[in-house]
Amino acid sequence: MLGLQAMQHRGQDAAGLATLEKGRLHLRKGLGLISQAVPSLDGIGGGSGVAHVRYPTAGAASTAVDAQPFFTRHPGLLLAHNGNVTNVPELSRQLREQGLMVLSECDAEPIMLVLAQELTSRKPSGHTTEDMKTALAGVFARVRGAYSVVALMELDGKETLVAFRDPHGIRPGVYGRTPDGWIAASESVALDVLGVEKMGDLPAGSALILRAGEEPVLLEVTSAAPRPCIFERIYFARPDSVMEDGRVNRTRWRMGRQLAREWKAKGLGADVVVAVPDSSRPAAMAMAEELGIKNREGFIKNRYSGRTFIMPDQASRDAALRLKLNPIREIFEGQRVLLVDDSIVRGSTMRRIVRMLRGLGPLELHVAVFSPPVRKPCFYGIDMPTEDELIAARLDQDELGEYFGVDSMTFLSLEGLAEVSGTEICSACFDGDYIVPVSESERREIEGSRRG
Ligand code: SF4
Secondary structure, three states: OHHHHOOHHHOOOEEEEEEEEOOEEEEEEEEOOHHHHOOOOOOOOOOEEEEEEEOOOOOOOOOHHHOOOEEEOOOOEEEEEEEEEOOHHHHHHHHHHOOOOOOOOOOHHHHHHHHHHHHHOOOOOOOOHHHHHHHHHHHHHHOOEEEEEEEEEEEOOEEEEEEEEOOOOOOOOEEEEEOOEEEEEOOOHHHHOOOOOEEEEOOOOEEEEEOOOOOOEEEEOOOOOOOOEHHHHHHHOOOOOEEOOEEHHHHHHHHHHHHHHHHHOOOOOOOEEEEOOOOOHHHHHHHHHHHOOEEEOOEEEOOOOOOOOOOOOHHHHHHHHHHHEEEOHHHHOOOEEEEEEOOOOOOHHHHHHHHHHHOOOOOEEEEEEOOOOOOOOOOOOOOOOOHHHOHHHOOOHHHHHHHHOOOEEEEOOHHHHHHHHOOOOEOHHHHOOOOOOOOHHHHHHHHHHHHO
Protein backbone atom coordinates (compact mmCIF):
# COMPACT_ATOMS: atom_id res chain seq x y z
CA MET A 1 0.00 0.00 0.00
CA LEU A 2 2.88 2.38 0.81
CA GLY A 3 4.43 1.63 -2.57
CA LEU A 4 1.14 2.44 -4.27
CA GLN A 5 0.89 5.73 -2.42
CA ALA A 6 4.30 6.70 -3.75
CA MET A 7 2.82 6.25 -7.24
CA GLN A 8 -0.15 8.59 -6.69
CA HIS A 9 1.36 11.20 -9.03
CA ARG A 10 0.96 8.71 -11.90
CA GLY A 11 -2.83 8.75 -11.68
CA GLN A 12 -5.59 10.27 -9.63
CA ASP A 13 -8.71 9.12 -11.48
CA ALA A 14 -9.02 5.66 -9.95
CA ALA A 15 -7.08 3.16 -7.89
CA GLY A 16 -7.25 -0.49 -6.96
CA LEU A 17 -5.54 -3.29 -5.12
CA ALA A 18 -6.05 -7.05 -5.28
CA THR A 19 -4.51 -10.18 -3.82
CA LEU A 20 -4.87 -13.89 -4.36
CA GLU A 21 -5.22 -16.01 -1.24
CA LYS A 22 -4.87 -19.68 -2.22
CA GLY A 23 -6.61 -18.83 -5.49
CA ARG A 24 -9.32 -16.75 -3.79
CA LEU A 25 -9.56 -13.19 -5.07
CA HIS A 26 -9.65 -10.14 -2.80
CA LEU A 27 -10.27 -7.02 -4.90
CA ARG A 28 -10.92 -3.43 -3.94
CA LYS A 29 -11.04 -0.67 -6.53
CA GLY A 30 -12.89 2.51 -7.32
CA LEU A 31 -12.71 6.09 -8.52
CA GLY A 32 -10.61 8.85 -7.01
CA LEU A 33 -7.41 8.96 -5.02
CA ILE A 34 -6.03 5.84 -3.33
CA SER A 35 -7.44 6.96 0.02
CA GLN A 36 -10.93 7.12 -1.53
CA ALA A 37 -10.76 4.02 -3.72
CA VAL A 38 -9.04 1.74 -1.19
CA PRO A 39 -9.90 3.25 2.21
CA SER A 40 -8.70 0.20 4.16
CA LEU A 41 -7.09 -3.19 3.76
CA ASP A 42 -9.41 -4.85 6.27
CA GLY A 43 -10.37 -8.33 5.13
CA ILE A 44 -7.77 -8.47 2.36
CA GLY A 45 -5.73 -11.64 2.85
CA GLY A 46 -2.96 -13.27 0.84
CA GLY A 47 0.74 -12.72 0.58
CA SER A 48 1.11 -11.13 -2.86
CA GLY A 49 -0.89 -8.59 -4.75
CA VAL A 50 -1.19 -6.18 -7.61
CA ALA A 51 -2.06 -2.50 -7.19
CA HIS A 52 -2.67 0.36 -9.56
CA VAL A 53 -3.45 4.04 -9.91
CA ARG A 54 -5.30 5.09 -13.03
CA TYR A 55 -4.74 8.00 -15.33
CA PRO A 56 -6.86 7.36 -18.37
CA THR A 57 -5.11 7.29 -21.74
CA ALA A 58 -7.89 5.19 -23.24
CA GLY A 59 -11.48 5.70 -22.27
CA ALA A 60 -12.33 9.40 -21.99
CA ALA A 61 -14.16 9.46 -18.68
CA SER A 62 -13.19 7.13 -15.90
CA THR A 63 -15.74 4.73 -14.53
CA ALA A 64 -15.17 2.24 -11.72
CA VAL A 65 -15.32 -0.56 -14.30
CA ASP A 66 -12.14 0.80 -15.92
CA ALA A 67 -10.17 0.78 -12.65
CA GLN A 68 -7.39 -1.81 -12.39
CA PRO A 69 -6.35 -4.52 -11.50
CA PHE A 70 -8.36 -6.94 -13.67
CA PHE A 71 -8.95 -10.60 -12.90
CA THR A 72 -9.92 -13.58 -14.98
CA ARG A 73 -10.86 -16.90 -13.40
CA HIS A 74 -9.30 -18.91 -16.23
CA PRO A 75 -6.45 -19.39 -15.45
CA GLY A 76 -6.76 -17.36 -12.19
CA LEU A 77 -4.83 -14.36 -13.48
CA LEU A 78 -4.64 -10.92 -11.86
CA LEU A 79 -3.16 -8.10 -13.95
CA ALA A 80 -2.50 -4.35 -14.07
CA HIS A 81 -0.62 -2.28 -16.60
CA ASN A 82 0.74 1.16 -17.40
CA GLY A 83 0.65 2.28 -21.01
CA ASN A 84 -1.50 2.34 -24.08
CA VAL A 85 -2.41 -0.52 -26.38
CA THR A 86 -2.82 0.83 -29.92
CA ASN A 87 -4.72 -2.07 -31.51
CA VAL A 88 -7.54 -2.58 -29.00
CA PRO A 89 -10.33 -2.88 -31.66
CA GLU A 90 -8.38 -5.61 -33.47
CA LEU A 91 -7.74 -7.48 -30.21
CA SER A 92 -11.37 -7.10 -29.11
CA ARG A 93 -12.52 -8.59 -32.40
CA GLN A 94 -10.09 -11.52 -32.11
CA LEU A 95 -11.19 -12.15 -28.52
CA ARG A 96 -14.88 -11.90 -29.42
CA GLU A 97 -14.39 -14.54 -32.10
CA GLN A 98 -13.02 -16.78 -29.33
CA GLY A 99 -16.06 -16.04 -27.14
CA LEU A 100 -14.26 -13.57 -24.85
CA MET A 101 -15.83 -10.16 -24.28
CA VAL A 102 -13.89 -7.00 -23.37
CA LEU A 103 -16.20 -5.28 -20.91
CA SER A 104 -14.26 -2.15 -19.97
CA GLU A 105 -12.70 0.80 -21.77
CA CYS A 106 -9.37 0.02 -20.14
CA ASP A 107 -6.72 -1.58 -22.32
CA ALA A 108 -5.36 -3.68 -19.44
CA GLU A 109 -8.35 -5.94 -19.97
CA PRO A 110 -7.46 -6.97 -23.55
CA ILE A 111 -3.83 -7.56 -22.46
CA MET A 112 -5.08 -9.84 -19.69
CA LEU A 113 -7.51 -11.69 -21.95
CA VAL A 114 -4.89 -12.20 -24.67
CA LEU A 115 -2.42 -13.56 -22.09
CA ALA A 116 -5.12 -15.80 -20.59
CA GLN A 117 -6.09 -17.05 -24.04
CA GLU A 118 -2.47 -17.72 -25.04
CA LEU A 119 -2.07 -19.77 -21.85
CA THR A 120 -5.36 -21.67 -21.75
CA SER A 121 -5.61 -22.44 -25.49
CA ARG A 122 -2.63 -24.76 -25.06
CA LYS A 123 -3.36 -26.09 -21.58
CA PRO A 124 -6.38 -25.40 -19.34
CA SER A 125 -4.47 -25.40 -16.05
CA GLY A 126 -1.21 -26.42 -14.35
CA HIS A 127 0.82 -23.78 -16.20
CA THR A 128 4.59 -23.65 -15.99
CA THR A 129 7.21 -20.95 -16.52
CA GLU A 130 7.86 -22.40 -20.00
CA ASP A 131 4.13 -22.05 -20.79
CA MET A 132 4.33 -18.41 -19.72
CA LYS A 133 7.27 -17.79 -22.06
CA THR A 134 5.34 -19.26 -24.99
CA ALA A 135 2.22 -17.28 -24.06
CA LEU A 136 4.19 -14.03 -23.79
CA ALA A 137 5.60 -14.54 -27.28
CA GLY A 138 1.95 -14.52 -28.40
CA VAL A 139 1.21 -11.41 -26.32
CA PHE A 140 4.17 -9.48 -27.75
CA ALA A 141 3.22 -10.50 -31.29
CA ARG A 142 -0.45 -9.56 -30.88
CA VAL A 143 -0.55 -6.61 -28.47
CA ARG A 144 0.88 -3.45 -30.04
CA GLY A 145 1.74 -0.25 -28.21
CA ALA A 146 3.55 0.52 -24.99
CA TYR A 147 2.91 -1.37 -21.78
CA SER A 148 4.54 -2.36 -18.52
CA VAL A 149 2.61 -5.11 -16.82
CA VAL A 150 2.48 -6.90 -13.48
CA ALA A 151 0.53 -10.15 -13.35
CA LEU A 152 -0.04 -12.59 -10.53
CA MET A 153 -0.94 -16.25 -11.02
CA GLU A 154 0.12 -19.77 -10.12
CA LEU A 155 3.00 -21.09 -12.21
CA ASP A 156 4.83 -24.36 -11.51
CA GLY A 157 2.37 -24.79 -8.63
CA LYS A 158 3.63 -21.62 -6.88
CA GLU A 159 2.28 -18.10 -6.53
CA THR A 160 4.27 -16.10 -9.09
CA LEU A 161 4.59 -12.45 -9.98
CA VAL A 162 5.27 -11.95 -13.69
CA ALA A 163 6.53 -8.49 -14.66
CA PHE A 164 6.95 -7.71 -18.33
CA ARG A 165 7.52 -4.75 -20.55
CA ASP A 166 6.70 -4.07 -24.20
CA PRO A 167 9.33 -4.99 -26.83
CA HIS A 168 10.69 -1.40 -26.98
CA GLY A 169 10.50 -0.77 -23.22
CA ILE A 170 8.66 2.49 -23.86
CA ARG A 171 6.95 2.63 -20.47
CA PRO A 172 9.19 2.34 -17.41
CA GLY A 173 9.43 -0.55 -14.98
CA VAL A 174 11.80 -1.47 -12.14
CA TYR A 175 12.12 -4.26 -9.58
CA GLY A 176 13.70 -4.91 -6.23
CA ARG A 177 13.95 -7.47 -3.42
CA THR A 178 11.82 -7.01 -0.30
CA PRO A 179 12.61 -8.82 2.98
CA ASP A 180 10.05 -11.53 2.10
CA GLY A 181 9.81 -11.45 -1.69
CA TRP A 182 9.89 -9.14 -4.69
CA ILE A 183 8.34 -5.94 -5.92
CA ALA A 184 7.97 -4.55 -9.44
CA ALA A 185 6.71 -1.02 -10.07
CA SER A 186 6.67 1.76 -12.63
CA GLU A 187 9.12 3.90 -10.67
CA SER A 188 11.83 3.29 -8.10
CA VAL A 189 10.19 5.66 -5.58
CA ALA A 190 7.67 2.87 -4.89
CA LEU A 191 10.65 0.80 -3.71
CA ASP A 192 12.26 3.67 -1.79
CA VAL A 193 9.30 4.07 0.55
CA LEU A 194 9.59 0.40 1.48
CA GLY A 195 13.32 0.70 2.09
CA VAL A 196 13.92 -1.60 -0.88
CA GLU A 197 16.87 -1.10 -3.18
CA LYS A 198 16.24 -1.08 -6.92
CA MET A 199 17.89 -4.13 -8.48
CA GLY A 200 17.29 -3.17 -12.07
CA ASP A 201 14.94 -2.06 -14.83
CA LEU A 202 12.55 -4.56 -16.35
CA PRO A 203 14.17 -5.62 -19.61
CA ALA A 204 12.26 -4.68 -22.78
CA GLY A 205 10.49 -7.52 -24.57
CA SER A 206 11.21 -9.81 -21.63
CA ALA A 207 9.61 -10.94 -18.39
CA LEU A 208 10.83 -11.52 -14.89
CA ILE A 209 9.45 -14.46 -12.94
CA LEU A 210 9.47 -13.40 -9.29
CA ARG A 211 8.76 -15.76 -6.39
CA ALA A 212 9.34 -15.50 -2.67
CA GLY A 213 12.51 -17.31 -1.63
CA GLU A 214 13.80 -17.74 -5.19
CA GLU A 215 16.09 -15.73 -7.45
CA PRO A 216 14.37 -13.94 -10.37
CA VAL A 217 14.13 -15.86 -13.63
CA LEU A 218 14.53 -13.80 -16.80
CA LEU A 219 12.43 -14.89 -19.77
CA GLU A 220 13.88 -13.32 -22.91
CA VAL A 221 10.98 -13.42 -25.29
CA THR A 222 11.62 -10.97 -28.10
CA SER A 223 14.28 -8.41 -28.91
CA ALA A 224 13.83 -4.94 -30.37
CA ALA A 225 15.56 -1.60 -29.99
CA PRO A 226 14.73 -0.12 -26.54
CA ARG A 227 13.10 3.32 -26.82
CA PRO A 228 12.14 4.52 -23.32
CA CYS A 229 9.78 7.49 -23.14
CA ILE A 230 11.71 10.74 -22.78
CA PHE A 231 8.61 12.52 -21.54
CA GLU A 232 8.80 10.45 -18.33
CA ARG A 233 12.12 12.16 -17.67
CA ILE A 234 10.92 15.61 -18.70
CA TYR A 235 7.64 15.74 -16.87
CA PHE A 236 5.82 12.63 -15.76
CA ALA A 237 8.07 10.69 -13.40
CA ARG A 238 9.02 11.90 -9.95
CA PRO A 239 12.41 13.65 -9.89
CA ASP A 240 13.68 11.25 -7.22
CA SER A 241 12.99 8.18 -9.37
CA VAL A 242 15.89 6.36 -10.99
CA MET A 243 15.44 5.12 -14.56
CA GLU A 244 17.79 3.41 -17.05
CA ASP A 245 19.68 6.64 -17.62
CA GLY A 246 19.94 7.64 -13.96
CA ARG A 247 18.00 9.81 -11.55
CA VAL A 248 15.26 11.85 -13.22
CA ASN A 249 16.38 14.93 -11.33
CA ARG A 250 19.87 14.63 -12.90
CA THR A 251 18.40 14.14 -16.37
CA ARG A 252 16.35 17.32 -15.98
CA TRP A 253 19.48 19.05 -14.79
CA ARG A 254 21.40 17.93 -17.90
CA MET A 255 18.53 19.12 -20.12
CA GLY A 256 18.64 22.52 -18.39
CA ARG A 257 22.38 22.83 -18.91
CA GLN A 258 22.08 21.98 -22.60
CA LEU A 259 19.21 24.43 -22.97
CA ALA A 260 21.31 27.16 -21.31
CA ARG A 261 24.06 26.60 -23.90
CA GLU A 262 21.56 26.86 -26.74
CA TRP A 263 19.95 29.93 -25.16
CA LYS A 264 23.31 31.64 -24.66
CA ALA A 265 24.22 30.97 -28.29
CA LYS A 266 21.31 33.21 -29.29
CA GLY A 267 23.04 36.16 -27.59
CA LEU A 268 20.29 36.67 -25.02
CA GLY A 269 20.71 37.86 -21.43
CA ALA A 270 18.67 37.86 -18.21
CA ASP A 271 18.93 38.89 -14.51
CA VAL A 272 17.04 36.03 -12.93
CA VAL A 273 15.96 32.49 -13.79
CA VAL A 274 12.53 31.41 -12.50
CA ALA A 275 11.07 27.90 -12.77
CA VAL A 276 7.42 27.25 -13.45
CA PRO A 277 6.92 24.73 -10.61
CA ASP A 278 7.37 21.86 -10.04
CA SER A 279 9.12 19.72 -12.64
CA SER A 280 11.16 22.63 -14.07
CA ARG A 281 13.15 23.33 -10.91
CA PRO A 282 16.24 21.19 -11.63
CA ALA A 283 16.46 22.53 -15.21
CA ALA A 284 16.07 26.13 -14.01
CA MET A 285 18.84 25.63 -11.43
CA ALA A 286 21.10 24.15 -14.09
CA MET A 287 20.38 27.03 -16.47
CA ALA A 288 21.15 29.61 -13.79
CA GLU A 289 24.41 27.86 -12.93
CA GLU A 290 25.47 27.55 -16.57
CA LEU A 291 24.54 31.17 -17.34
CA GLY A 292 26.02 32.51 -14.11
CA ILE A 293 22.85 34.31 -13.03
CA LYS A 294 20.66 33.97 -9.97
CA ASN A 295 17.85 31.47 -9.63
CA ARG A 296 14.78 32.44 -7.59
CA GLU A 297 11.47 30.87 -6.60
CA GLY A 298 9.01 33.18 -8.33
CA PHE A 299 5.78 31.32 -7.71
CA ILE A 300 4.03 29.92 -4.71
CA LYS A 301 2.06 26.85 -5.64
CA ASN A 302 -1.15 26.14 -3.81
CA ARG A 303 -0.98 22.44 -2.98
CA TYR A 304 -4.61 22.30 -1.97
CA SER A 305 -6.34 23.91 -4.92
CA GLY A 306 -6.98 20.51 -6.57
CA ARG A 307 -8.36 20.43 -10.06
CA THR A 308 -9.50 23.63 -11.70
CA PHE A 309 -12.80 23.09 -13.39
CA ILE A 310 -13.49 24.39 -16.84
CA MET A 311 -14.14 28.07 -16.36
CA PRO A 312 -16.64 29.93 -18.53
CA ASP A 313 -14.66 33.13 -19.11
CA GLN A 314 -11.20 34.64 -19.26
CA ALA A 315 -11.39 36.38 -15.88
CA SER A 316 -12.35 33.26 -13.95
CA ARG A 317 -9.70 31.19 -15.77
CA ASP A 318 -7.07 33.78 -14.80
CA ALA A 319 -8.30 33.72 -11.20
CA ALA A 320 -8.10 29.91 -11.18
CA LEU A 321 -4.49 30.05 -12.36
CA ARG A 322 -3.65 32.59 -9.67
CA LEU A 323 -5.22 30.34 -7.07
CA LYS A 324 -2.86 27.57 -8.20
CA LEU A 325 0.25 29.60 -8.91
CA ASN A 326 0.72 32.96 -7.24
CA PRO A 327 3.71 34.99 -8.50
CA ILE A 328 5.92 36.99 -6.09
CA ARG A 329 5.98 40.57 -7.40
CA GLU A 330 9.52 41.51 -6.27
CA ILE A 331 11.07 38.64 -8.21
CA PHE A 332 9.67 39.90 -11.51
CA GLU A 333 9.32 43.69 -11.18
CA GLY A 334 12.01 45.61 -13.12
CA GLN A 335 13.90 42.41 -13.95
CA ARG A 336 14.95 40.66 -17.14
CA VAL A 337 13.33 37.32 -16.37
CA LEU A 338 14.10 33.93 -17.90
CA LEU A 339 11.11 31.69 -17.23
CA VAL A 340 11.77 27.92 -17.49
CA ASP A 341 9.08 25.35 -18.18
CA ASP A 342 9.14 21.62 -18.98
CA SER A 343 6.94 21.56 -22.09
CA ILE A 344 4.34 23.43 -24.09
CA VAL A 345 1.32 21.34 -24.99
CA ARG A 346 -1.84 23.38 -25.57
CA GLY A 347 -0.08 26.63 -24.66
CA SER A 348 -3.05 28.04 -22.76
CA THR A 349 -1.38 27.91 -19.32
CA MET A 350 1.82 29.59 -20.52
CA ARG A 351 -0.22 32.32 -22.20
CA ARG A 352 -2.05 33.01 -18.95
CA ILE A 353 1.18 32.92 -16.91
CA VAL A 354 2.78 35.49 -19.23
CA ARG A 355 -0.29 37.73 -19.06
CA MET A 356 -0.21 37.50 -15.26
CA LEU A 357 3.53 38.28 -15.12
CA ARG A 358 3.30 41.22 -17.51
CA GLY A 359 1.09 42.87 -14.91
CA LEU A 360 4.06 42.78 -12.48
CA GLY A 361 6.25 44.98 -14.67
CA PRO A 362 9.25 42.82 -15.70
CA LEU A 363 11.73 44.60 -17.98
CA GLU A 364 11.94 41.59 -20.25
CA LEU A 365 10.29 38.18 -20.20
CA HIS A 366 12.00 35.25 -21.92
CA VAL A 367 10.66 31.70 -22.01
CA ALA A 368 12.90 28.64 -22.30
CA VAL A 369 11.48 25.12 -22.42
CA PHE A 370 13.66 22.10 -21.70
CA SER A 371 11.96 19.90 -24.28
CA PRO A 372 11.47 20.32 -28.03
CA PRO A 373 8.06 21.54 -29.26
CA VAL A 374 5.35 18.88 -28.81
CA ARG A 375 3.98 18.60 -32.35
CA LYS A 376 2.52 15.09 -32.39
CA PRO A 377 0.20 13.20 -30.06
CA CYS A 378 1.40 10.35 -27.88
CA PHE A 379 -0.21 6.96 -28.55
CA TYR A 380 2.01 5.18 -26.03
CA GLY A 381 0.58 6.03 -22.65
CA ILE A 382 0.93 9.74 -21.97
CA ASP A 383 -2.43 11.45 -22.11
CA MET A 384 -1.83 14.23 -24.61
CA PRO A 385 -4.40 16.16 -26.58
CA THR A 386 -5.10 15.46 -30.24
CA GLU A 387 -2.82 16.99 -32.88
CA ASP A 388 -5.18 19.85 -33.68
CA GLU A 389 -4.99 20.97 -30.03
CA LEU A 390 -1.17 21.02 -29.91
CA ILE A 391 -0.13 24.63 -30.30
CA ALA A 392 3.36 23.81 -31.62
CA ALA A 393 1.80 21.78 -34.42
CA ARG A 394 0.46 25.09 -35.78
CA LEU A 395 3.02 27.73 -34.74
CA ASP A 396 6.80 27.75 -35.01
CA GLN A 397 9.10 28.91 -32.19
CA ASP A 398 9.00 32.63 -33.03
CA GLU A 399 5.26 32.62 -33.71
CA LEU A 400 4.77 30.99 -30.33
CA GLY A 401 6.85 33.73 -28.68
CA GLU A 402 4.54 36.30 -30.27
CA TYR A 403 1.45 34.33 -29.28
CA PHE A 404 2.61 34.20 -25.66
CA GLY A 405 3.73 37.83 -25.73
CA VAL A 406 7.34 37.24 -24.62
CA ASP A 407 10.63 38.79 -25.68
CA SER A 408 12.09 35.46 -26.78
CA MET A 409 11.02 31.86 -26.98
CA THR A 410 13.49 28.96 -26.93
CA PHE A 411 12.90 25.22 -27.00
CA LEU A 412 15.58 22.62 -26.36
CA SER A 413 16.61 21.29 -29.78
CA LEU A 414 15.97 17.67 -30.73
CA GLU A 415 19.72 17.27 -31.29
CA GLY A 416 20.41 18.71 -27.83
CA LEU A 417 17.87 16.36 -26.30
CA ALA A 418 19.41 13.37 -28.07
CA GLU A 419 22.87 14.39 -26.84
CA VAL A 420 21.69 14.74 -23.25
CA SER A 421 19.78 11.45 -23.34
CA GLY A 422 22.85 9.52 -24.44
CA THR A 423 20.65 6.59 -25.43
CA GLU A 424 17.98 5.81 -27.99
CA ILE A 425 14.70 7.27 -26.80
CA CYS A 426 11.10 7.54 -27.90
CA SER A 427 10.64 11.10 -29.09
CA ALA A 428 7.59 10.55 -31.29
CA CYS A 429 5.64 13.43 -29.75
CA PHE A 430 8.41 15.78 -30.92
CA ASP A 431 9.40 14.32 -34.28
CA GLY A 432 6.58 11.93 -35.25
CA ASP A 433 8.95 8.92 -35.35
CA TYR A 434 6.57 6.30 -33.99
CA ILE A 435 8.63 3.19 -33.31
CA VAL A 436 5.44 1.10 -33.04
CA PRO A 437 3.46 1.96 -36.17
CA VAL A 438 -0.02 3.32 -35.52
CA SER A 439 -2.47 3.04 -38.43
CA GLU A 440 -4.81 5.85 -39.40
CA SER A 441 -7.81 3.97 -38.04
CA GLU A 442 -6.00 3.24 -34.75
CA ARG A 443 -5.13 6.94 -34.44
CA ARG A 444 -8.73 7.93 -35.04
CA GLU A 445 -9.90 5.38 -32.48
CA ILE A 446 -7.48 6.56 -29.75
CA GLU A 447 -8.04 10.26 -30.46
CA GLY A 448 -11.81 9.69 -30.56
CA SER A 449 -11.70 8.07 -27.11
CA ARG A 450 -9.75 11.07 -25.78
CA ARG A 451 -12.24 13.55 -27.19
CA GLY A 452 -14.90 11.51 -25.38
S1 SF4 B 1 5.43 9.84 -27.85
FE1 SF4 B 1 6.38 11.21 -26.33
S2 SF4 B 1 5.14 10.98 -24.50
FE2 SF4 B 1 4.67 9.26 -25.82
S3 SF4 B 1 6.00 7.61 -25.20
FE3 SF4 B 1 7.05 8.69 -26.84
S4 SF4 B 1 8.29 10.26 -25.80
FE4 SF4 B 1 6.80 9.50 -24.35
